[in-house]
Amino acid sequence: MLSSRSLRHVVLALAATLAVGCAPSLKVNVLQPARVNLGAAKRLTVVQTEGRKGARDFLIDELTRQARGEGYFQVADRSDEGIVVKVAGRSVQILSTGSGPAQTQDEIGVRIDVNDWDAEKKTETVKDTDSKGVVTEREVKFYEAKTVVSVTAFNASGKALLAEEEYEMVGRGEDKDAALGNAARSLISRILFDITPKYVTKSIRMDGDDKAQKPIIEVAEQGNVPRAITEMESYVQTNPQNSAALYNLAVLLDASGKYSEALDLYTKAISLSAKDYYVSMKAECAKRLADQQALAQ
Known part of the structure; x- marks a missing residue:
């Protein structure tokens, strides 16, 4: 039988898992180079x-x-x-x-x-x-x-x-x-x-902590990423130190294939709030940029 302390750890771990599972996210199809990269040639x-x-x-x-x-x-x-x-x-x-x-x-x-x-x-x-x-x-x-x-x-x-x-x-x-x-x-x-090269589906986690951004996130999840970008850019202009807004704008640009712009925003967001998934999503974006550059050679 689990002790009260062990049970508490299990409950906390389960809660963390559920929180990640319920977090808003965007799914994108990204093209990755094969083992032998032939560049842009088709x-x-x-x-x-x-x-x-x-x-x-x-x-x-x-x-x-x-x-x-x-x-x-x-x-x-x-x-x-x-x-x-x-x-x-x-x-x-x-x-x-x-x-x-x-x-x-x-x-x-x-x-x-x-x-x-x-x-x-x-x-x-x-x-x-x-x-x-x-x-x-x-x-x-x-x-x-x-x-x-x-x-x-x-x-x-x-x-x-x-x-x-x-x-x-x-x-x-x-x-x-x-x-x-x-x-x-x-x-x-x-x-x-x-x-x-093969298309691979990736999930990019968004930050849902700021309730004011929920309507914009919902627009993105419904598939209208360009509109969400426009609305999030306006939100960032009035809230330039809001780490969640900077991060979510980075995610939207990342999902649109604008990896260089997204990386700059990921960096700014991390400087304000270094959440673990901020760092991991930035690393995945950097990998997508490297793949894009490799396929353009």
Whole structure:
């Protein structure tokens, strides 16, 4: 049984949790860079492929299909134009420009080398249990494929953002082609996961302590953030030392993607009232600004 002191601690912790849960907040969708940041580029151009032709064609088709489905990158195939690239550390040298135009600033060149593309027939024992609990065994035959490729992705200045990075996937299927197709599809999915920025939903807590700001906060929570900004700016002009007003205006600008302006206001609010969540929300805003700058390169 809990002592009165321990019970008091539990009640206080629960109250704090409920208070945070009831605090007003804004949800925003923010774009975050992938593991491999390709900057502002949204065009992928396959300039060279090496290895088995059937495998190369399948990978290009699958890259095009999956990229179209995700809706972020556009893919072009220029692998038949005679472009030749050489990877040297984190740089790429264009040994032959081929017959088409030069690479543009908003374009990422891609070289794909097929290192392994094969499947073998296998057998495994599967146990089945019927409704009476009787266990029987049967053999299942299938093909297991292994696909391995090296990928190089580079920008117009010749910087290799991926430098011969190896990807390997295993797939199963009823026949050899099905197994290879399953492995290759997973492999392309993995590559796109590594390079495609993703939208993430974030919740930015507001300060509801000043009851006079409640109508403005409600306007923001209903989705009219521009109007809330205008009203909060007026409130700040007449209450320049109100930490909650400065903080909430920072939140509204943060939610609008105006991260630099928001950071200045977060700093002013913290100088007047260093509430823990003021500091944490400022740190998250700084991360969003860094992500925005990284994606604009």
